[in-house]
Amino acid sequence: xxxxxxxxxxxxLSEPAxxxxxxxxxxxxxxxxxxxxxxxxxxxxxxxxxxLLSTLVAVDWSANTDRALAGVRRRVExxxxxxxxxxxxxxxxxxxxxxxxxFGLWQVMRSDRDREPAAIATTVALAPSRDLQAQTAPSQxxxxxxxxxQVLKNPVILRxxxxxxxADALRAHxxxxxxLEAVVLRDGTVGYVRVTKSLDKTRGLDDExxxxxxxxxxxxxxxxxxxxxxxxxSLVVQFRVNEQTAAPPGPRPFExxxxxxxxxxxxxGIVLPQLLTQRAARYTSDALRSRxxxxxxxxxxxxxxxxVGNVRVVETLDPVxGLDDExxxxxxxWTYLPATLNGRPVSVLVTLTVPFRLH
Amino acid sequence: VTAQEPGSxxxxxxxxxxHYVPLARTLRRLLGDAAQAEEVAADAFxxxxxxxxxxxxxxxxxxxxxxxGTNLAFDTLRxxxxxxxxxxxxxxxxxxxxxxxxALNAVLVDERRRRVRAILATLKPVHARALLLASDGLSCRxxxxxxxxxxxxxxxxxxxxxxxxxxxxxxAYGRAPL
Numbered sequence: 001x002x003x004x005x006x007x008x009x010x011x012x013l014s015e016p017a018x019x020x021x022x023x024x025x026x027x028x029x030x031x032x033x034x035x036x037x038x039x040x041x042x043x044x045x046x047x048x049x050x051x052l053l054s055t056l057v058a059v060d061w062s063a064n065t066d067r068a069l070a071g072v073r074r075r076v077e078x079x080x081x082x083x084x085x086x087x088x089x090x091x092x093x094x095x096x097x098x099x100x101x102x103f104g105l106w107q108v109m110r111s112d113r114d115r116e117p118a119a120i121a122t123t124v125a126l127a128p129s130r131d132l133q134a135q136t137a138p139s140q141x142x143x144x145x146x147x148x149x150q151v152l153k154n155p156v157i158l159r160x161x162x163x164x165x166x167a168d169a170l171r172a173h174x175x176x177x178x179x180l181e182a183v184v185l186r187d188g189t190v191g192y193v194r195v196t197k198s199l200d201k202t203r204g205l206d207d208e209x210x211x212x213x214x215x216x217x218x219x220x221x222x223x224x225x226x227x228x229x230x231x232x233x234s235l236v237v238q239f240r241v242n243e244q245t246a247a248p249p250g251p252r253p254f255e256x257x258x259x260x261x262x263x264x265x266x267x268x269g270i271v272l273p274q275l276l277t278q279r280a281a282r283y284t285s286d287a288l289r290s291r292x293x294x295x296x297x298x299x300x301x302x303x304x305x306x307x308v309g310n311v312r313v314v315e316t317l318d319p320v321x322g323l324d325d326e327x328x329x330x331x332x333x334w335t336y337l338p339a340t341l342n343g344r345p346v347s348v349l350v351t352l353t354v355p356f357r358l359h
Numbered sequence: 360v361t362a363q364e365p366g367s368x369x370x371x372x373x374x375x376x377x378h379y380v381p382l383a384r385t386l387r388r389l390l391g392d393a394a395q396a397e398e399v400a401a402d403a404f405x406x407x408x409x410x411x412x413x414x415x416x417x418x419x420x421x422x423x424x425x426x427x428g429t430n431l432a433f434d435t436l437r438x439x440x441x442x443x444x445x446x447x448x449x450x451x452x453x454x455x456x457x458x459x460x461x462a463l464n465a466v467l468v469d470e471r472r473r474r475v476r477a478i479l480a481t482l483k484p485v486h487a488r489a490l491l492l493a494s495d496g497l498s499c500r501x502x503x504x505x506x507x508x509x510x511x512x513x514x515x516x517x518x519x520x521x522x523x524x525x526x527x528x529x530x531a532y533g534r535a536p537l
Contacts, residue, residue: 007515014499014514042518049521052528053494055471056388068383068401069375075405 004028004035009042153222155184155233163212163237169203173241176200178209180235184218186228199239209237254349258310262301262347263339273302273336273348281330281354287321288358294318296327296354304345306338317356327354370414375404378421385425385495386432389479390439391472399435403428422507429488436480471535478528486520493517 004025012025029036179197182190193210200206213235221231253263263270281296297315300308311328318324331352339348379400387396407417407424414420479487485506492502503513 005515006518007512010514010518010521011499014493014517042522045521045525048534049490049524049528050494052471052475052524053490055468055475056391056491056494065376065379068379068397069372072375072401072405072408075401076408079405079409 003032004038006038006042009035009039010046012039013043013046152224152226155188155221155231156219157216158188158219159217161212161215163205163208163239165239165241166204166208169200169205169239170241172203174200174203174205175240176238178206178237178239180209180213180237181232182213182235183230183232184220185230186220188218188220188228190214190216190218191230196234205239209239212237253347258312259299259301259347259349262349263341265339265348265350267341269341270346270348271340273306273339273350275334276306276337277335279330279333281323281326281356283356283358284322284326287318287323287356290321291358292318292321292323293356293358296324296356298327298331298352298354300331300334300350300352302336302339302348302350304338304347306336308332308334308336309347314351323356327356330354368412371408371412374407374414374420374424378424379404382425382428385491386428388495389429389432389476389491390435391476395435395439396432399431400428402431419507422505425492425505426484426488426507429491430484433480433484433487436476440477440480474528474532478524478531481527482520482523485516486523489513489516489520490524 008021008025012022016022029039176199177197178195178199180193181196182193185191190213193213195206195210198206199209220228223229253259253261265272294317295315296313296317298311298313300311303309308331311331313324313328316324317327331354338345340346382403383396383400386399387393390396390399403424406427407414407420411417411420417423479491482490485508488506489502489508492505493499497505499513499517500510502508502517503510506513508516
């Protein structure tokens, strides 16, 4: 005889009169103690739960259906409006974000294209470091047996990113080398890096050297069994200011042979040189006899040290009797307080007039 | 046109006319607040309209709206409980019948209502929904129709729901005499 299921017992409890198998349930309960016990438990549960749920008695309450329906329609309209607004907002936000991203990419691409290295910074040495092997912190050191393995191949640099000058270091014209000790791991990446000889702690070149060294990749060292192994190495990073490209932004200097590297006097921000000592041009005897008078106009490059470099005649007075040459010779002996651009002495091309007068 | 003839906007109106008040009354029992119950019932019907204005996209709109309405009511119940915990004592949910007893009895009844609602909110939604509708005076077969459950399964569902409810209530508050 099959025992009764919970559903059958509940049906008998809930609607005994309508229960289709009422007779079978009653017969079974009379003979099966297990089902009788389950039935009693379920009946007690029903009584307890129904008693608790009866506290949520229904109240005599009704609602205005028409007013409620109007409220529902109003809700639907508001919801539709919100949905439309949300879609517009989402579309606008998406387009805006897209435009911002595209603009950012364009700016990055443009800056990359226009960018020139302001400094030369390279690694020039790569040698195994014995000191670091002993000094590397335990957490950084590779965890392996303490017996040293024989190195067959030293690490080889595969990719070295160029460090960049910090603005402060470039302004201060700091040049020199940073010596580093680093651990080249078995996967070719750089693990532990420290500075062994500092170049500049305040303007960030030491940190820049470390930052760059951490991004370098190596072909790892190999032992006698041709297995990759971690290995400490010494690295040297050079920082040299590139005079050509480290110049302040703005108009570029002349590039012809005569005035190479010199700025024009009309460059924005340039402070023109000031004359300190001047040697007067002398008449040649032939010019004096010929009683030649007038001006020789020359162009001269005033160098950053205040001396005059190249000089050339642009308006001649006397190419035959020697006054032009005398003017050039005189100007070459003049000295200046040099021109400056953004506080730095620079070469500048100036136009000078050398008068020749008879008294 | 009735709720059983979907395909037009009037099908929705007929369904609303037939079931808004019963649903709101059921939710009123659960929430203990007439305004909140009307709000939640209206919300359920507006969601139904947004989902399918002509009721053609939903297989059993009546079961759908009851399911959505009770789910929203349970959410509201939990939010009310959180708010009450945050703001301190809540207002008593007193009924006209409660006024016939003394004040202490009214407070005790109110406390029991809160406990029952709190336990309902912790049950599986289908169990809580079945208990709520069954205690609303509907027959088990009517509950099966409202919940879109097979008639053969409704008794088992209700039996399990009651066992779960009793277990949760006794665990939380002890077996208090009725």
